[in-house]
Amino acid sequence: MSSRTKARKRAVDALYAAELRDGMATDLLEATKNQVADRQNQDEIFEFALELVSGVLSNQIEIDEILANVAQNWTLDRMPALDRAILRMAIFEIVYGNNTPAEVAISEAVELATELSTEDSPAFINGVLATVAATRKPI
Helix, strand or coil, rough: CCHHHHHHHHHHHHHCCCCCCCCCCCCCCCHHHHHHCCCCCHHHHHHHHHHHHHHHHHHHHHHHHHHHHHCCCCEEEHHCHHHHHHHHHHHHHHCCCCCCCHHHHHHHHHHHHHHCCCHHHHHHHHHHHHHHHHHHCCC
């Protein structure tokens, strides 16, 4: 598993946990970083994870507007919290990220949904993100 894949999982974990606990995702990410400080290659993983989390938090209003407009017949509140976290992160990468091709962001998001969420989530996430990628130009 690449360090960027691990970073995306850490970012989703922090975004999801922050929503459930009504906390700050960056604080949760920092706490996790401290817990695994004795492991190798954590700086690179957490640097990218922090970039993703910070990007989502800084642009969450617009990201949620994009998500609400693209996810037909699904309100944000109706989506599973984990799927929202995955979608927010991937939309950030597609729209704001200049180093990640949309296809990679979509593939990574679908893989996270396959591993962590419901059996219907990968197809839903793939469809939403494919629409975002087709209709949005990176900023």
